[in-house]
Every structure is written in C-alpha cells, then in structure tokens.
Amino acid sequence: MTEDQGRRRAGGRAARQAARAHDTTVHPPFLTRTMAPFEVLSEEGLALIEQNAETILEEVGLDFRGDADALRLLREAGADVDGERVRFPRGMCRRIVQASAPHEFWQVARNPARNVHIGGMSTVFAPAYGSPFVRDLDTGRRYGTIEDFRNFVKLAYLTPYLHHSGGTICEPVDLPVNKRHLDMVYSHMRWSDKPFMGSVTQPQRAQDTVDMARILFGADFLEENVVLISLINANSPLVWDSVMLGAARNYALANQATIITPFILAGAMSPVTAAAVCAQTLAEALGCMTFVQLVRPGAPVVLGSFASSISMQSGAPTFGTPEPALVLYAMAALARRLGVPFRSGGSLCGSKIPDAQAAYESAATLQPTVLAGVNFVLHAAGWLEGGLAMGYEKFILDVDQCGMMGVFIKGIDLSENGQALDAIRENGPGQHFLGTAHTLANFETAFYRSSVADNNSYEQWLEDGSQDAAQRANAVWKRMLAEYQAPPIDPGIDEALVDFIARRKASFPDSDV
C-alpha cells in the first residue's frame, strides 16, 4: 500500500466515524407521517369486510373462556351468552368501542422527552417480542438469557430509530418462568428511559407490572397517564382465554393501554383468503376491545393485527409474502374507520439468518407497515425465524431501515432551499454540483447515512475484508454495547423497585409454568 492510499483510507474511515460520533441530528421521539396512507380496498370493500365481521360476531360469536366476570359484563351490555360462547347484536361492539375508546393517546416515559404519541399520523417503532432464542454471528443460535434481554434493552435505548423499549424482547430462559417478568420489567425501567410494555403471561404478572409502574411513576400518576402498553393476543380462531382476559382486565382497571391482537396464520387459524382474515381479525378484536371498554370505559385500546401466510406444503408460517401485506393495508384502513390506533407489521421474516431472504421479507413487511400508517410497530427490529430467534445483527440491520423510514415519511422539502432553483441557475449545463454553495450548505443532512451499508468501491470493499452486511452489523452492536451508559434514575426509586422484586420473588416458589 502506498503512503497516499494509507492516508486516504485512514482519513476516510476516521472522518466517517467522527461524523457519526458527532452526529448532532435531533431525532424525534416518534415519527409523524405526512402522507395519506396507501389503500388497497375501496370504501365499498372496507364496508363489506365490516359487515362480514358483524356477521361473524352475530352468527358465530366468540368464545370467552374461563372468565365468568367477562361473560357477565358482556351479557349485561346486551350480548347473547350461551355457555362461554358470546354472540353480539350487529353494531353492538362498534358502538361500545366508539363510545369510549380514545382515538389516540400518549404513552409517558420516565424521561418525558421520550413520550410517544400513539394514533393518528404517529408511528412508534419497538423491538421484536417473544423469541425463546437469540442469534449472533459469534455464537450462533442459543436460548436467550437475562443478559441478552438487557443487551437488547440497551441497544434499543441507544438507537435513535426505535422509539420504544418493547416488552418480552427475548425470553430470559435462565430465569424461572413465574418470576422472569419482574426482571424483564425492571430491565426496561432501569436500563432505558424509553416507554415499555408490561407482562401478560398471567393476570398477576400484569398486576406486578402495574405495581412496579406505580413505584416508578407514582401511584396517582397512573390514574391520569398511560405508562404501560401491553400485548393481548387472541387464541384465534374466535377465542379469548382467561389469561389474556385477566391481563387485559388488570391493565384496563389501572387505565393502562392494551393492544388487542388476533394472531392469525392464515390457513390454520382462519381461512386462507385475505378478505376472510380481515373480517375475522376485526371481529375478534372488536369483541375483546368491547370487553376492555366494559371493564373501564376510556381505557386505551389499540387494534392489533398479526397475520401471516403459511406454507401450504409444510404448514410453516411464511413472512414477507404479498398476502399479509394486503391484509395489513386493509386492517389499517379498518382501524381508521373504527377510530382507534392500529398495531401491525414490523420487520418480519422466516429466514433463520440475516441473509437476503431475511432482508427481502423484512422490507416487504416494514414498507407496508409505514405506508399503511401503522401507529404502533412491534417487531420493528431483530426478528428472525418466524419469531423464534432474536438476532443481534438482524436488530442492527432492521434499525437502519427504521432510520430510513423516518426520513421517508417526512416527504419532500418544498422550501426555497429544497427547490434549489438558484443552484441550478448558477451551475448551468454540464457542470457538476459537488462543490456548489448549495451542496456544501446541505451536504451534512442531505442524505440518510446508513450505519451498515457499504458503498465504497469494490476494491476498497475487498481491502476491508469483503464483509457482508451481517458482519458489519456485528461490529456495530458490539461497539454500541461497549459505549453504553445507563440513563440516570432516582436512587430511592431504584431501591424501592429492587425491594419490591425481592419481596415478590421470596413470596412464592420458583416454577417453570
């Protein structure tokens, strides 16, 4: 290597890293879209799906299992209850939800600069949720631990492109099932200052989450403010079970938000066709949102939709295919018509590793997520293998895409600086713009800068070791964790949280259910 090449290379690298380290861009705490959503169905098409959802609620009904109080509430509100089967007169659910569920709301973080708006033109990105396994390039695939969990909380805290700390980012399989929620919730509270999600795996664990939030925020504060948002999944088709109903009830009683989400692998939990998936999703969500509004009118609910196709050969779930994208767009429109915030999408994929399959599939989910106008995006980063594994490198790659979405949704700057007519006038035909005043004035912020893309020459890329995107991402997450510094917390509050957890853990034996 000649001296010149050495200088050029060191200079280029150092300059790039310095530019990133001193990135002074102010990142918003959530995205505010500026464009009307993409629509795949006409008004008539959407109305047809709504009518079909009402038909399902009226004729088939939903099972509310193992929760006598839910059945009582629904009966008193006018539903026809036969054993655990609940049938709803046409329009009943929609009327009850529209009467009291908020159109939009704020979730408050312990750092108020991190508060997120949920609904309307806002979009909030949260990490993936629920994987038993984690994967990184160094150790491959293995069961998740509380250390992995903390690592992902820290990474989500550090990136400006995720707005939320999420919930069960990965299962800390090294901790007992019946106590790990305490450590997970504490990790969100302690190692991040972004908003987060609560436990739902038992009603009591939801209550523990609420109790810890009361310590962190003050008990009175929760009555007036949403500080928790939690994921309530249906047992599709058409079943809500006692665990989910109990968790939803405890959050609603504390005036905290829930995301009411039918989880549908089309062909298994619903018919294979998109119109049927939409009608069934809407029916299931309406039923449970109605229950929540009966528990506490005004408790925030988000309409969720998780829909994937399956391989009709093996029955395995498939992601990033066109059919779930159509469902996503239609469900977003249905949520807008209902008047509640919408959760769906993310960076979903079936691939086991962060390869081209993973990226195509994730992009084919995240683009519709943003263009449909999803308000709360779980699984925005890290998801691999149909949700079975949380990937360190995948997380970094996905977060980069989330960053690009933040630029995209701002739209085109039509200011005089954006139009740049004078620059074109001054430059004239045949002259490049690299050194013009307009370029120099705008170059720092002109284009999104990826943390993982390699746009160097082929020769430079060879010289740098012919790395693929996953290998570069590996270096990024390690550097981030090495540089992590915890956000400050009131020592008295921290002590009270640690004390609460210790007392709860001592009060019942470990168990793996």
Next chain:
Amino acid sequence: MTEDQGRRRAGGRAARQAARAHDTTVHPPFLTRTMAPFEVLSEEGLALIEQNAETILEEVGLDFRGDADALRLLREAGADVDGERVRFPRGMCRRIVQASAPHEFWQVARNPARNVHIGGMSTVFAPAYGSPFVRDLDTGRRYGTIEDFRNFVKLAYLTPYLHHSGGTICEPVDLPVNKRHLDMVYSHMRWSDKPFMGSVTQPQRAQDTVDMARILFGADFLEENVVLISLINANSPLVWDSVMLGAARNYALANQATIITPFILAGAMSPVTAAAVCAQTLAEALGCMTFVQLVRPGAPVVLGSFASSISMQSGAPTFGTPEPALVLYAMAALARRLGVPFRSGGSLCGSKIPDAQAAYESAATLQPTVLAGVNFVLHAAGWLEGGLAMGYEKFILDVDQCGMMGVFIKGIDLSENGQALDAIRENGPGQHFLGTAHTLANFETAFYRSSVADNNSYEQWLEDGSQDAAQRANAVWKRMLAEYQAPPIDPGIDEALVDFIARRKASFPDSDV
C-alpha cells in the same frame, strides 16, 4: 435418521419440487395494477415542481450538443437557440409533447402472447442493464461475456415474473465494442420471444437494431407497430449529447419507442434536494421528448427517471435510501400529469454481493416502483454494486420479489370465495382450518410460493446444509439453464438475421470504441 424422518423429508422435498414443476398458473404477460398510486406530494407541490421545470427550461435551458439538425428543429418550433444552448418559452415543451406523444402503447413481441402494454395501469419488469461485470457464487466477480449475456436472456425468458428481455443485460466484453450490439440484439431475438430493447451506443447501432427488427418482424410491420424500446440517457445536468440524440432520432424515424431518462446522482449531477432533482429531471426529459416529437410526431416516448443519492463522504452512489424513493413517487405523479408512460426504479442496490444490504436496498426501490405505478421497470432483476455487476443469484432473488409484486397488485379478492364467510361459520371458535373444504379448495393458489425462501423448521434447515438465500438461488439458476429450451423461430428469418450480422461485421474493422 429414523425411517419416518426419511420418508417425511423425501416426501416433502419431492412434493415441493413436483408442485413447482407442474405449476399450471397462467402468468400474465405484464402486470395490471388495481390500486391508486401512493402519493408523496399534493397537487400544489406537483404544480410547483412543474413550474420550476419550466423556469429551468426558460432561464437556464438545455445544451443539445453536436447535433445541428436538433438545434434547427427546436429553433423552428419556437425555442431560443444560442450556440448549443436551447431555451424554451414556458409551456412549449409540454404543449408539444402533449400534442402528439401517446399516453400508452403496446410493444409487440415475436410471440404475440408476450406483447406488453406500456402506460396506464400496466407494469412491465425487465432485467438490469449495462453492467460490465457479472457475479456468481462459483466464480465471483468477472467481466461479462456473450455467454453470460445469452444466459441472462434465457433466464429472463424462463421466468414468468419478468415480462421483457431487456437490453444490454451485461456487456459482452469478449466481443469488440463496435460489433457486440449485433450479437446482443440477435440473442434477444433468437433465445427469447419476449420484447426487447435496442442499441443506443451509436446512432448507427440503433439503425442496425431497426434493420434487424425489420428482418424479424417485416419492414412494413414496424411502421404501424412498436417492436423496440430503447434507453436514451441524458448527460445530466442539462445536456443531451449527439450519440443519444442520434440514437433517439433513428428510433423515432422508425416509429419505435424511446425512454428519455435523465440519469442523476443527486449532489453530483443535480442539487442534493429531492424537489430540485424532480424539477431538473422533468426539464431534461421534456426537452428531449420535445425533440423526439419534432422528429416524428407520435413516436412513443417514455419519461424516465434514474435518481440516486450519493455518499457525501466518498461521492459513491448509494441505493435503496429514502431520498430516491421520494423522487420516484413524485416523478411518477409528474409523468401521469404530463400524460406519458413512466420508467424508473427496479431492484437497485450498492452492495457488491447478494446479502442483506442488497436485499434491503433492492426492496426499498422495488416497493416504491410498484406502489408509485411505474410502467416500465428496467433493472428489475440482477443489479449489484451500483450497476457495475450483474448477479446470477441476485437475478433469481429479485425475480422472486417480482413474482410477489404480481400477486400484491391484484389486491384483495372480494368474491364469495374470498370472503369465505361459510368457512368461518362452519368451523367455529377454536378449530383450525387446515382441513376445511375451503382451505382444500384454495390451497394450491392461496399463497405465493417462493422459489428461494426457506420456511422449513430450523432443524430441517440445518439438515439441508444451513444454506443462505444466495446459495439456494445458485441452484435455481443452474437448474433453469439446464432445462432451457429455445423458443422456435422461422429458419428463414434466423438465416437472414445471421447473414445480416455477418455482412455488417465484415463491412468495418473491429474497434474497442
């Protein structure tokens, strides 16, 4: 491995392969979108860009270099010609283009079942164009040859998801520069029956293409039918050179279509801001489309836009970033307002290899391409390394995404079968749908089947060799080439083509310019 596992595995594989081999799906010769395009600018915003384009045309003007006849035509039509600088009175270009350029047209293929409609709600996918290098997993990156060129013609012929054979799919660097166009055009004519593009690297090479098309289709046929579409790139900023003008003229004189495409790396060939890229692109395209309409009123022109961001550190072009996506959406709307078909997008990326970067970037281009309603999509498959390399595996991976787009743009089936209310009625809560009559009746066509995605279990994937998507794609293109059979051609026509090429090649010495 137990006997059971062996049976299951062999059965699954064989069944999958058989299902693909006997795929009886009828694939359309081009896509017909069913949804309104996504819009990033309001009417007022689009009108502002149009006004700025008129200002550029009026105040700054365009250089038409080395083509006295072009200057004469433009002067006679009312432009202000000063040396090679041409300034256009406001509205002149738009008026001339709108007076005679067709809104939409058909490109005829030698197999009429392959004819493509260009414009309106139609979308046509064509392979990538112009790479000096090719890449495959076996040999890495190397200069392209005429064998590579033929291979890609064959692969594009074989896949139902590309509708067009494209043009200079890769440069056959083993042939002399001044004669290779003859072999390229012949390859499209002989080894495919899909529509294709002509040579533009010299006006005479465009004429050779027209002459060969007259042999293939009959001379009279060309007067009434478009059988060639060819790529005319601006020398941005604001320059049209004699080579491109000469090629465009020869195609227009033969009533053949041209794609008039400003090629802009923002920050180098234009200001960095999206609104400026759009105004400059529109101005440049309007100027050359006006020239084409003056050469032959009614000759089909497509408004093209190739816009990328650049790394403001290294000056390298970058792809799949949010800024070019915004330009793409805006330019598509501007083309609709002008009333001519639109070309842009594709599966663009800066990555050197078919990794996650390549896939994210390609998807971040292809999704906007489809949602913006692009009519002619060059670079839909194979593009690597900013267009420097044509990738065999990338081609297969991209084509799979094109296939998914074909499903997506059909939208949601709202027929009774699509609504599937009876299936939900009959099934009831808590019962899976895998064996229901509706699922069985629809499972063959319910979901898009990827040729390269792996959705098997983790354990099965390990057993299959832990392959990534590129490794699976490697097997796919090899199998396709092994199974390729050339479409039939009239032996007399083939002989005439071969004879024409031999005579042309003998008539002047080889040269590498």
